[in-house]
Structure formats: structure tokens, C-alpha cells
Amino acid sequence: xxxxxxxxxxxxxxxxxxxxxxxxxxxxxxxxxxxxxxxxxxxxxxxxxxxxxxxxxxxxxxxxxxxxxxxxxxxxxxxxxxxxxxxxxxxxxxxxxxxxxxxxxxxxxxxxxxxxxxxxxxxxxxxxxxxxxxxxxxxxxxxxxxxxxxxxxxxxxxxxxxxxxxxxxxxxxxxxxxxxxxxxxxxxxxxxxxxxxxxxxxxxxxxxxxxxxxxxxxxxxxxxxxxxxxxxxxxxxxxxxxxxxxxxxxxxxxxxxxxxxxxxxxxxxxxxxxxxxxxxxx
Numbered sequence: 001x002x003x004x005x006x007x008x009x010x011x012x013x014x015x016x017x018x019x020x021x022x023x024x025x026x027x028x029x030x031x032x033x034x035x036x037x038x039x040x041x042x043x044x045x046x047x048x049x050x051x052x053x054x055x056x057x058x059x060x061x062x063x064x065x066x067x068x069x070x071x072x073x074x075x076x077x078x079x080x081x082x083x084x085x086x087x088x089x090x091x092x093x094x095x096x097x098x099x100x101x102x103x104x105x106x107x108x109x110x111x112x113x114x115x116x117x118x119x120x121x122x123x124x125x126x127x128x129x130x131x132x133x134x135x136x137x138x139x140x141x142x143x144x145x146x147x148x149x150x151x152x153x154x155x156x157x158x159x160x161x162x163x164x165x166x167x168x169x170x171x172x173x174x175x176x177x178x179x180x181x182x183x184x185x186x187x188x189x190x191x192x193x194x195x196x197x198x199x200x201x202x203x204x205x206x207x208x209x210x211x212x213x214x215x216x217x218x219x220x221x222x223x224x225x226x227x228x229x230x231x232x233x234x235x236x237x238x239x240x241x242x243x244x245x246x247x248x249x250x251x252x253x254x255x256x257x258x259x260x261x262x263x264x265x266x267x268x269x270x271x272x273x274x275x276x277x278x279x280x281x282x
Contacts, residue, residue, distance in 0.1 A: 018043040024073035048213035055219040057202040091165035106140030116163035130158040170201040
């Protein structure tokens with residue numbers, strides 16, 4: 001398969017960024033997981049981290065949260081190197097969920113609020129507010145295991161949000177959510193950003209990234225392939241793409257973000273419609 005186009009170069013973050021990742025590199029044995037990854041998330045900004053499976057998104061987030069020590073690179077927050085007390089204030093939603101299956105939902109959310117410094121009254125109030133906002137009212141006394149996968153996802157989100165963190169790091173927060181829950185989460189994240197929270201999220205649902213994020217960082221094989229605002233990336237991407245590939249007819253019919261313009265003996269010409277089609281493997 002040949003593609004006659006160049007991708008945009010990586011862009012820099014905004015001035016005054018609250019969360020700054022600089023030169024992260026990491027290997028798992030001989031496998032390069034990250035190579036010189038840098039990105040920023042400004043106070044009050046939502047940044048999307050996208051890429052194929054294995055691109056390095058989860059490793060980047062684990063390094064930010066201190067769950068692994070990278071071979072090289074630094075993470076700064078508010079102008080200084082991130083320390084354990086700082087990370088204890090961050091809201092984190094890991095790819096692998098880590099809640100207690102038999103613990104009642106409200107007690108669980110309240111427990112994590114208390115772990116992060118809220119007093120009993122504030123923790124109870126915040127728990128009730130987030131359960132209502134995320135559509136979990138009436139489920140507070142149910143054990144987590146009694147909830148559907150989507151509702152368990154909402155509980156995990158409530159745990160990440162309940163103590164009003166200044167930074168949110170969310171690994172695939174939309175996974176398993178129905179459209180209504182997606183809308184609720186988008187509303188909640190916009191509200192947190194408007195309140196000044198720096199939000200970094202990863203997602204395979206590129207339409208949601210485009211809908212929600214002010215800036216996007218595209219990872220490929222552990223490297224930053226491109227970064228910038230939606231407008232910047234749209235301006236750098238070619239408007240049309242000629243592809244030559246040996247494949248059945250209409251192989252491209254289900255590709256997100258492209259329209260087939262012309263088909264001839266020399267290949268097919270596509271019009272790029274969505275910003276993030278470059279991460280889908282076209």
C-alpha cells in the first residue's frame with residue numbers, strides 16, 4: 001500500500017501550561033514504548049491523546065501518574081517536577097479498572113474522596129453530587145458488581161472526579177458507555193475544564209476527541225507524530241490523498257473520515273473529512 005502525502009510535524013503546547021511532559025522515553029526489553037515524547041496540557045484545557053493500540057498512550061499516562069519510572073524524561077506540574085503529593089491530587093482513570101467489586105457504590109466513591117483529603121461532610125456532599133451528575137442516583141447502596149459495565153465505568157469516573165482534582169488523566173474514559181452516558185461525561189469534562197482543570201484523555205473514538213478537545217497529540221510507535229489545535233492540524237493535512245492498494249472493491253467504504261472522490265487504474269483519491277484519519281492506518 002502506498003500513500004502520497006506527508007503528515008504534519010509535531011506542534012508545541014500552549015504558553016503557561018500546567019502539566020508538562022518533556023522527552024519521555026521508555027523501553028520494555030527491546031520494545032520501544034516511548035521515544036522522546038513531549039506534550040503539554042494547559043490549565044483549563046482538554047487535550048486528546050490518540051493513536052493505535054501500542055502507540056504509547058497508556059505508558060505515557062502511567063509515567064505521568066508515577067506508576068512507572070521512564071528511562072528518560074521529566075513530568076512537571078505548575079512549574080516544578082511532579083512529586084508524590086502532587087500526584088495524590090491528580091484524578092486518574094486507568095485503562096484497567098481498580099475498584100472494589102463488593103463495596104457499595106456511594107461508600108466507595110466517598111472512601112476515595114476521604115483518601116484524597118476531603119472531610120466527611122464534604123466527601124458525602126461531593127459523592128452525592130457526582131453520582132447524580134453521572135446518572136447513578138438510586139444506585140448508591142448497590143455493590144459495584146451489581147452494576148452494568150457502563151455504570152461501573154461511571155463509578156470509576158466519579159472516583160476520579162469526586163475530590164475536585166486540578167489535573168485529570170483519563171485512559172479511554174468513554175469505553176463501554178452508551179450515547180447518553182457519553183453526553184453526560186462530555187458535559188462533566190467541559191465543566192471541569194471551565195473550572196480550570198487540566199484534562200488529558202485518550203480515546204479510540206475519534207469523533208469524540210474532535211468534539212471535545214481543544215488540542216490533539218497523535219502518537220505512533222512511541223513517538224509524537226503530530227500535535228496541535230484542530231485548526232492547525234486541519235491546515236497541515238493534505239486535502240486529498242491518493243492510495244494504491246490491492247484489496248476487494250469498496251474496501252474503503254467503512255473508513256472513518258474519508259470520502260472516495262475518484263477511482264481509476266492508478267488508484268483511488270480520497271477527500272479527508274475528519275481531522276484524525278491519519279491515526280486510523282490509512
